[in-house]
Amino acid sequence: MSFVETFPLFDGHTHFSHMFLDQVMESYRQCGVIGGINIGGFHHLDYGQYLRAMNKAKLDNWTSFYWPSWRPLGYMGSRYVRKVVADMRRFAKLGCRGLKVWKDIGMHIFDANNKPVTMDDKRLEPIWQTAGELGWWISVHQSDPTRCWPWRTGITREEIWQRRDTVIAAHPGIRFILCHNCNDIESVAKFGETLDRFPNVWSDIGRDFLLHDTLADTQAFLEKYADRLFFGPDQGMPDERPPDFKWNREEYNIPWRKLLVSYGMSDTAFRKFTFENGQKLFMT
Numbered sequence: 001m002s003f004v005e006t007f008p009l010f011d012g013h014t015h016f017s018h019m020f021l022d023q024v025m026e027s028y029r030q031c032g033v034i035g036g037i038n039i040g041g042f043h044h045l046d047y048g049q050y051l052r053a054m055n056k057a058k059l060d061n062w063t064s065f066y067w068p069s070w071r072p073l074g075y076m077g078s079r080y081v082r083k084v085v086a087d088m089r090r091f092a093k094l095g096c097r098g099l100k101v102w103k104d105i106g107m108h109i110f111d112a113n114n115k116p117v118t119m120d121d122k123r124l125e126p127i128w129q130t131a132g133e134l135g136w137w138i139s140v141h142q143s144d145p146t147r148c149w150p151w152r153t154g155i156t157r158e159e160i161w162q163r164r165d166t167v168i169a170a171h172p173g174i175r176f177i178l179c180h181n182c183n184d185i186e187s188v189a190k191f192g193e194t195l196d197r198f199p200n201v202w203s204d205i206g207r208d209f210l211l212h213d214t215l216a217d218t219q220a221f222l223e224k225y226a227d228r229l230f231f232g233p234d235q236g237m238p239d240e241r242p243p244d245f246k247w248n249r250e251e252y253n254i255p256w257r258k259l260l261v262s263y264g265m266s267d268t269a270f271r272k273f274t275f276e277n278g279q280k281l282f283m284t
Contacts, residue, residue, distance in 0.1 A: 004257045010278025011036030012204040012230025013139070013179055016237035017045050018053035023242045025059065030245065031253040034275075035061030035283050037177075037204075037232070039100045039139060042239055043069045047087075051094035063282045065098035065139055066091050074109045078123050085130045097282075098137035098177075099127070106142055106160040107151040116153035118163040128167060132174050139177045139204075140164060144184030168198050175200050179232065181207040188213045188221035195225050204232025205273075208259060219264055226269035230278055231260065 011033045016024045028034075040047055051064060066088065072080045088099065101119065109117040119142065131138055143160040161183065168176055182191045182203045195201055209218040222229070233256050237243050260274060 004261055005254065006032060007257070008275045009033045009036075009231060009257075010275045010283070011232060011235070012177070012278055013206060013232025014038055014235045014237070015041050017042045017239040018050040019045075019239040020237075020242045021053060021057060024237050025057075027237070027243045027245050027248050031249050032257075033253075035063075035278060037063050037065060037098070037139075037230075037278075037282065039065045039098075040067035041100070041236075043067075045239065047091065048094060051091060051096060055095055061283050063098070064096050065100050065137070066096050067100035067102065070102055070104050071109060073105070073117050073123075074111055077111060081123055081126055085126050088127070088130050088134065088136070092134045092136070096136075098139055099131055100139045100141065102141050103144065106155060106163065107153055110153070116155055118155070118160065120163040120166040124167075128171050128174065132171060137175045137177055139179055140183065141179045142183045144180050165194075165198070168201060172198075172200050175202065177201075177230070178203045179206065180234065181205055181209070186212040188217050192221055192225065195228060202228045202230065202277075204230045204234075206232050206234045209263070215264070222263060222265050222273065223269050226265070226272040227277065229273050231256075231274050 009032050011028070014036050016038055028036075040050070042050075047066060054062065054064060068084050068087065076083075088096075106116065106118045111117055119140075128138075130136075142164050143157040164183070168174075176198070178194070178201055182194050182201075184207065185191045185194065188209060191203070195203070209221070213221075233252070235248070235252060260270075265273065
């Protein structure tokens with residue numbers, strides 16, 4: 001096997017449930033993925049049951065983030081916020097270490113007064129405070145992908161980013177992961193400005209930089225910010241059938257590996273980005 005097929009990966013953004021867990025882990029193992037951040041999203045399943053299954057399996061290299069269904073905010077308001085806070089405290093006792101904020105906040109949800117719900121909504125403050133108390137990370141998925149724009153609320157991407165940044169600035173003690181290349185910022189220069197402004201921000205990488213930036217600019221960005229980036233292709237393992245290894249490896253894993261190598265990073269930056277950051281922050 002070539003180097004492209006064998007270097008270890010920490011997957012900073014993936015999705016799987018406790019269904020077919022043995023097959024899921026074997027698929028990751030054969031793809032060289034030896035740990036990562038599993039973000040929920042299987043809302044039809046019991047998240048507490050999933051956490052208990054993970055604990056029973058002793059998968060110490062995998063960290064779980066809680067992804068609540070945010071839609072009830074629109075009609076339940078503060079009552080739903082209280083439920084999310086209670087769930088966070090309950091799931092923290094089962095080993096959960098983070099929260100997922102999805103793009104429906106800002107892009108989809110309206111409150112009872114027909115006002116768009118955004119991250120800086122004051123009713124959400126107990127959630128951010130609880131995350132800080134628990135030492136949780138917050139994975140933020142806002143205003144992306146570009147092809148979805150414009151959306152229901154009519155708010156511009158720049159305003160959604162601004163409202164997101166208000167929350168980040170107000171909570172410097174919370175570590176935020178802005179998923180999908182800093183919420184699909186299509187410029188490494190703007191991406192770098194966000195990282196410079198907020199030392200409590202990291203990002204997972206699930207978009208090809210070369211779609212909008214030169215290789216030289218991409219290399220310079222990756223070298224400068226390698227300490228704060230995770231590889232995170234946003235893979236979703238099925239929970240209704242066993243994983244298809246061929247799809248994971250030949251159609252998904254190998255192309256991504258080739259792309260990462262093509263960026264031409266130094267050995268130090270490459271190791272941090274592909275594995276060492278995740279190992280240091282989530283596997284020790």
